[in-house]
Amino acid sequence: MVRVQNLTRADALSAVRNPLAFIAERWTPTSRTVQRAALAALVMAVVIVVTGGAVRLTGSGLGCPTWPKCTDDSLTATSAMGFHGAIEFGNRMLTYVLCAAVGWAIIAARSQKPWRRGLTRLGWAQFWIVMGNAVLGGIVVLVGLNPYTVAAHFLLSTALITVAALMWQRTREGDAAPRPLVGKSVQQLVWFLVVASVLLIAVGTVVTGAGPHAGDSSEVERIPVGWENVAKLHAVLAWIVVTLTFALWFVLKAVDAPQGPLRRTRDLFLILLSQGVIGYVQYFTDLPEALVALHMLGSCLVWIGVLRVLLALRERPAEPLTDLPNPTPTTSLTRA
Numbered sequence: 001m002v003r004v005q006n007l008t009r010a011d012a013l014s015a016v017r018n019p020l021a022f023i024a025e026r027w028t029p030t031s032r033t034v035q036r037a038a039l040a041a042l043v044m045a046v047v048i049v050v051t052g053g054a055v056r057l058t059g060s061g062l063g064c065p066t067w068p069k070c071t072d073d074s075l076t077a078t079s080a081m082g083f084h085g086a087i088e089f090g091n092r093m094l095t096y097v098l099c100a101a102v103g104w105a106i107i108a109a110r111s112q113k114p115w116r117r118g119l120t121r122l123g124w125a126q127f128w129i130v131m132g133n134a135v136l137g138g139i140v141v142l143v144g145l146n147p148y149t150v151a152a153h154f155l156l157s158t159a160l161i162t163v164a165a166l167m168w169q170r171t172r173e174g175d176a177a178p179r180p181l182v183g184k185s186v187q188q189l190v191w192f193l194v195v196a197s198v199l200l201i202a203v204g205t206v207v208t209g210a211g212p213h214a215g216d217s218s219e220v221e222r223i224p225v226g227w228e229n230v231a232k233l234h235a236v237l238a239w240i241v242v243t244l245t246f247a248l249w250f251v252l253k254a255v256d257a258p259q260g261p262l263r264r265t266r267d268l269f270l271i272l273l274s275q276g277v278i279g280y281v282q283y284f285t286d287l288p289e290a291l292v293a294l295h296m297l298g299s300c301l302v303w304i305g306v307l308r309v310l311l312a313l314r315e316r317p318a319e320p321l322t323d324l325p326n327p328t329p330t331t332s333l334t335r336a
Contacts, residue, residue, distance in 0.1 A: 037108035042164040044101040053296040057289040061215030063088030067138030122167035147209030174318030268305035
């Protein structure tokens, strides 16, 4: 058996002063462990969006009518509050699971050798977004599910997914300066795709804020626009994103781009097609709750797919390029 090292008073004081440094001195995770920790944080960021949608779609948005307590007299949901109270309080509890996943990502990134400060900062960025969104979620409840605050709550969750996806990607790269794999014209096309996707998601929140799923059985304020008209604009933006993705795939094939960007673009195209089918079916079937929830999941996957396409346009070697030996003039001439 391996003997456990005795914990001295100095060790205890060190752990209290800087617990992350204390853990990092005694644990070195593998690269795969760090990657899995980052992926867990990303998965939980998506899960919290989907379960938040479930709260809304079941009319449980005010199942706990106040915040931070569930009621004025109880921190947790009571049996008298029934199904809606259990759903809303359960979603609040999932925030702690999300915090645990983000905390694991932070600890793993801080303990990796050599220490990559950029990864740790991305982990902490997720933590502060989660804290900010928890406060915003409380405001959403206190203002009676005001649709503008609900939209902001979803957009901040999308920001969390963005940072989590970036951290997951960075765990599989080095820290050298990024080196582009495609030309500037292709990069510009991808940025058009990113902007169109942001507009698509933003207009989607307006559809939700104006649509019939208010999040509670009581009278809840809606965004004063015709949701069907906004849904049509949302569909137009979706087709723009699909067209840009299709065009990008052909351009990448034409310039003989590396397989990484091609595969990511193909994956995004397939996700978009699936999301489009779900979107049209839910529109023509009067927005059934199950399909709306599936569409929310698809929205997260589309955004992750767009980010993966963007991040696939460059590579970051494990070692700085300046550390490589300078090629001889003959080698340079041969490469030229």
